[in-house]
Amino acid sequence: DPDNPVCEGDTVTYTATAINGGTNPTYAWYLNGNPVGTNNPVYSNIPVDGDQVYCVITSDITCATNNPATSNTITISTTQPVLPTVTVTSDHPAICSGVEITFTAIPANEGLTPIYEWFVDGVSVQQGTNPVYVSDLLEPNRTVTCTLTSSLYCLSANPVTSPPYIIQLAPAPVVNLSNDPYLCAGVPVQLDAGPYFTSYLWQDGSTDRYLTARDEGVYWVQVTDTLGCEGSDTVAMIPCSLQIFIPNAFTPNEDGLNDVFRAVGDFEDVTLFSLTIFNRWGEMVFSTNSYDQGWDGKFQGKPCDAGVYAWELTYRLNLEKAITEKGMVTLLR
Numbered sequence: 001d002p003d004n005p006v007c008e009g010d011t012v013t014y015t016a017t018a019i020n021g022g023t024n025p026t027y028a029w030y031l032n033g034n035p036v037g038t039n040n041p042v043y044s045n046i047p048v049d050g051d052q053v054y055c056v057i058t059s060d061i062t063c064a065t066n067n068p069a070t071s072n073t074i075t076i077s078t079t080q081p082v083l084p085t086v087t088v089t090s091d092h093p094a095i096c097s098g099v100e101i102t103f104t105a106i107p108a109n110e111g112l113t114p115i116y117e118w119f120v121d122g123v124s125v126q127q128g129t130n131p132v133y134v135s136d137l138l139e140p141n142r143t144v145t146c147t148l149t150s151s152l153y154c155l156s157a158n159p160v161t162s163p164p165y166i167i168q169l170a171p172a173p174v175v176n177l178s179n180d181p182y183l184c185a186g187v188p189v190q191l192d193a194g195p196y197f198t199s200y201l202w203q204d205g206s207t208d209r210y211l212t213a214r215d216e217g218v219y220w221v222q223v224t225d226t227l228g229c230e231g232s233d234t235v236a237m238i239p240c241s242l243q244i245f246i247p248n249a250f251t252p253n254e255d256g257l258n259d260v261f262r263a264v265g266d267f268e269d270v271t272l273f274s275l276t277i278f279n280r281w282g283e284m285v286f287s288t289n290s291y292d293q294g295w296d297g298k299f300q301g302k303p304c305d306a307g308v309y310a311w312e313l314t315y316r317l318n319l320e321k322a323i324t325e326k327g328m329v330t331l332l333r
Contacts (some may be wrong), residue, residue, distance in 0.1 A: 005077035006047065007154035013044045014053055016071060022060035028068075029055050038289055049078040057322035081156040084109040086116075086148035088162045092227055094170035099228035100136035103144055105162065107131065111151030115159075119145045129288050140169035173197060173231030182245065185237040193233075197223040205261050218247055218264075222258050232256045236264040244270075244315060249330040252297030261329055262294025263313060272316035277309050277329075285309070297331055306333040 006012055018041070019027050029037035032052050037043045043053070049312050051074050058068040084107065102202045105116050118126040118133040121143050133144070143166050149159040177191045191211045193200050201222045202211045213219050213235075220234040234257070238245035244265035250258045263275060270291065277286040277295050285299040297304050308328050316322040 003265070005049075005079045005154075006220055008049075008078045008080050011044055011046050012076065013042060014055070014074065014297050016041045016055040016057060017042075018057050018059070020059055020064060021057055022064070024060050024132075026058045026060075027055055028058075029053070035272045039109045041131055046199050047076040047078060049076070051076045063287065078320045081154050082109045082152065083153070083156045084111075084114075084148055084150040084158060084160050086110075086146055086160060086162045088144060088146050088165040090144075090165065090167075092170070093313075094168035095138070095227060096142060096170050096172070096229035097139050098136060102133065103146070105126060105131040105132045105133075105146045105167065107147065107148050107150075108149055108293050109152055109155070110148060115149040115151075117147040117149075117159075119147070136210060138167055149305060164184045164312040170227045170229050175221060175223055175231050175233040177219065177221065177233045177235040180235075181266060182236045182238050183213065185214070188212055188214045189237075191219060191221070191235065193223055197225055199224040217246075218258065222257060230256075234258060238265065244313070244323070244325075246311065246313065246327055247329065248327070249332055250297070251332045252303070253333060261331075262295035263315075267290075270315050272314065272322055274312075274314040275320060276312045278312070279304070279309055303333075306331050 007086050008149065014029070016027055026039050027041055028035060029043040030053070031045065036045070043055070051075050054073040055071045056068050057071070086105050086107045089104050089106060092099070095101050103118070113129070115127070115129065116131050117124055120138065133146070143164045145162050145164050147159050147161045176191055177193070183189050189212070189215050193209050200207050200209055203218070203220045204211070205294060211219065211221070214237070216237050218234060220232060222230055222232045223236050224230050236245055244261055244263050247261060250261040252259050261277070267273070273289060275289045276284060279285050285304060286295040308330050310326065311329055312324065312326050313324055314324045
């Protein structure tokens with residue numbers, strides 16, 4: 001009594017069970033009415049759809065009635081194998097580092113109880129009945145695949161693996177608070193971080209799109225877009241009677257906000273420029289003759305300790321006398 005239907009191309013085995021067959025019964029098998037096998041209680045074949053199989057048994061018991069005896073007839077139904085498939089989609093077309101992304105397996109011919117195994121760069125990260133995989137630890141350019149094990153019985157391949165899904169890098173949001181290198185303190189200016197972002201964070205903790213700047217200092221904003229990517233921009237407000245402004249602190253933690261200590265100003269008329277940084281022992285840790293360069297908080301390629309550092313700035317406007325200024329800057333981590 002084999003399972004019906006059977007998968008096309010599979011071998012089916014039939015077994016005859018004799019009752020009162022004696023010690024040495026004989027068996028005769030018939031396929032579609034034609035004899036196909038003798039004297040064996042087992043018969044196997046690769047059936048086609050509609051095949052009929054039965055067995056005739058002859059007992060060696062002396063007083064056996066109904067001898068020979070004919071079995072029931074089994075009619076075989078066959079079905080063609082199907083191919084399961086699986087593809088992977090995500091809720092984000094591209095991501096930034098650290099942003100949560102959800103992957104969904106789209107199966108076909110998976111059956112009622114399929115098994116899904118998720119891989120990242122060929123390493124298994126999740127296995128079970130869940131067709132969804134969620135992670136906030138993935139980086140761009142990683143490859144995600146899903147292997148489907150179908151629960152159907154007549155399959156041309158099982159398991160099958162999805163085409164690779166390569167995580168794309170989303171561009172960072174572009175923010176431009178001002179086209180000028182600095183703004184004049186004392187004159188109120190409405191800074192605009194731009195539309196279409198999902199969140200805003202200014203240096204004073206405010207979370208609106210706009211911020212009115214008036215006082216001397218450095219203003220920055222960090223924005224987040226619909227993909228969870230972050231962007232930022234910084235602008236300084238300085239007294240317009242001064243040509244150069246020096247911040248008193250910076251945070252070189254590579255978060256894109258106030259990472260570099262540099263002079264800020266209108267250098268169009270500057271003909272001489274020199275900026276030097278010293279640690280508390282008087283050792284020079286940074287020096288430059290270009291106002292485009294700033295100190296990233298490192299000395300000989302290694303991060304410097306948090307603390308107070310001395311700076312000395314020498315500059316000259318056009319043919320005027322060179323001006324030297326000194327001060328302190330706090331490196332924060």
